[in-house]
Amino acid sequence: MTQAVPQGKLYESQKLALWYFWVALALFGAQVLFGLLAAWQYLDPNFLYGKLNFVTNRMLHINAMIVWLLLGFMGGVYWFLPLELGREVVGIRLARFAFFTLIAAVGIVVLVYLLVQYGPGNAFTLWFITEGREYIEAPRWADFGIVAVMTVFLYNVVATALKAKRITGVVAVLMFDLVALAGLYTAGMHYTPNISMDQYFWWWVVHLWVEATWEVLVGSIMAMALMHLLGTPRRIVETWLYLEVALVFGTGILGLGHHYFWIGTPEYWLGLGGFFSALEPIPLVAMVVHAVYDAGVHRMQTVNQPALFWAIAQAFGNFIGAGVWGFMQTLPQINLYSHGTQLAPAHGHLAFFGAYVTAILTVIYMALHQVRRPELPRFDSKLWKWAFVLMVVSIFGMSAAMTVAGFTQTMVERAIGGSTWQAYIDAQQHPWFQNGMVWRFVFGVFFLVSYLVLLWDVATIGKGEAKVPKEVGAHD
Amino acid sequence: MEIGWIETTIGALFATVILTLWLSRGSGWLEPRFWRNAAVVSSLIMTGILVYLTIDSLNQIREGSARVPAYTVINRTIGLKRDYEKRRDIPVIGEEVGFFGKIWSEEEAYALVNKGKMTLQSRNCMDCHTLLGNGAYFAPDLTRAWLDPKWETMVKGMTGKATKEEAMAEWLQHPNRYPTFVRRMPNLGLTEEEAKALVAFLKWMSAIDTNGFPDRFAGAQ
DSSP states (O other): OOOOOOTTOOOHHHHHHHHHHHHHHHHHHHHHHHHHHHHHHHHOTTTTTTTSOHHHHHHHHHHHHHHHHHHHHHHHHHHHHHHHHTSOOTTHHHHHHHHHHHHHHHHHHHHHHHHTOOOOSSHHHHHHTOOOSTTOOSOHHHHHHHHHHHHHHHHHHHHHHHHHTOOOHHHHHHHHHHHHHHHHHGGGOOOOSOHHHHHHHHHIIIIIIIIIIHHHHHHHHHHHHHHHHHOOOHHHHHHHHHHHHHHHHHHHHHHGGGGSSSSSOOTHHHHHHHHHHHHTHHHHHHHHHHHHHHHHHTTTOOSBHHHHHHHHHHHHHIIIIIIIHHHTTTSHHHHHHHTTSTHHHHHHHHHHIIIIIHHHHHHHHHHHHHHHOTTOSOBOOSHHHHHHHHHHHHHHHHHHHHHHHHHHIIIIIIIISTTOHHHHHHHHHSHHHHHHHHHHHHHHHHHHHHHHHHHHHHHHTTSSOOOOOOOTTOOO | OOOOHHHHHHHHHHHHHHHHHHHTTTSOTTSHHHHHHHHHHHHHHHHHHHHHHHHHHHHHTSTTSSSSOOGGGGGEEEEEEEETTTTEEEEEEEEEOOBTTBOOOHHHHHHHHHHHHHHHHHTTGGGTSEETTEEOSSSOBOTTGGGOTHIIIIIHHHHTOSSHHHHHHHHHHOTTTSOOSSSOOOOOOOOHHHHHHHHHHHHHHTTSOOTTOSTTGGGOO
């Protein structure tokens, strides 16, 4: 039943994965660009005022992020799945169709966001222009498209596993996670005038979907990556994956409660949310310990240096961004004042980068090795180090700047000022806040530069290197 | 119904550990089987609790409940009062004063607040403002916007309107005409009807019991 692919050749599924990666990288650029525009508007509020307002830039910034990360994950799964199961992915034509449908839909949505921007306050706008609910602004028609594409994706994984008559632990986790991934997104697809209920289910998408199911999805992808990258035995990788799922779902599902402190929901969420979200960093610490151990065993050397470094960055980034920066503001006693300040995007930037961007870059570098020079014993370049260091430094710089701004808001606006309109303005004009916004922009520019370096490296690594040295005097 | 969070937490963790240990009899704690069981058990138990608490929460946040007021609250005065025992501010709903010069029936109030919510979503308010603390941070938090002193002290004078609701509706239709800060809200083309509905939504939202967030809004006594 298995269709082995000759050495140096790619499965169809892997060729498709490359398409996913290229579009993901392009959208990554769009995310950085619109983020930079929005950051500049903090410094010069008249820039593009009335034409391309902050509201639109910010929406494109966060939506581009969601779509490119999803594309990156799907690419990662399509890349590793045939290796994991030893056969071509079933329904590859369906997968291709889903890919092009998704790209077309994203294109239409972006054009509408840019050219139409908003509509009248009625159901038509919610169905065809924007749903106007941060992170899930996609109009309702596009929501159905996203669920349909996710369902095709789920079908392909399940059908391939059944055809291969082989369900590994990683694939089993992946299948259950994809059911939740397709299912939970529908929690955000309804309208209610009651904002408490609206926010209640909004968090099922924004917390349970993004923080729990994405975290497990990326765990499965990293598990497959580690087996290929470091040759870690399957038994160890799968035990760690189960442990991670047990801890992520065990703490994260009720950790949802830390979003239910102030939206009108009952008081018991203060205790439950505070307690379980305080446990949420534990699986992330466990991953750091494991990554350090693994890298140490291999003395920081593998055939694919950039992939190894991004994998280590993933473990640390996830722990620091999601774990430390999340925990900093998760207890209700602190959150009462820090909620709704720049501390949230400080945490968001570090966490999304640390947990997800790094993982996708790991997989992309592994794919590039296979595509460009599978025969090379060492896949390396000088440029990737620059991209790596600059990107990590600039994301930390941005987050640090927003953290300072966030503390200023917490103190000046929330704690002293009583959170009024005027208190908001006072905090925004405080020098600590304003310096924070300047530095956020400066590091944003660095990030754009590092993105371009990364892009250049991805385009060139492995090409034009010296061939594997032949024996002296050998004849062709 | 009162659910103690400590009992729920201890119960959930205890049940997860016991059930995992029982299902994994005969295998060591470093074996894949042990952690596979732990993953399945913890996911199922936590999901079960979430579903149970969701049913309870939804009952408590239905419009017209003690925590989330009925839409007709727009006809009444709304204020904040310090609850010194719980050490947090709670909304107080006072006498009937009308809204835009009339008393709105249940259906009318629903229609108005509903229109306000649709308007809020159609203009992506959450990508600049925060509502109940969630959203973007480019513009002020709107959780208690109706109770903000600035409408009375500044915007009423700017717009020359007699009541707070009229001043707010006028300001929302022409935010670019009445600058209040270096960052100006863009004109998002709100019609008069949409602006009125949005004010109704903001007034209704300010009466939700948010467990004391934001603390001491406008120095609530």
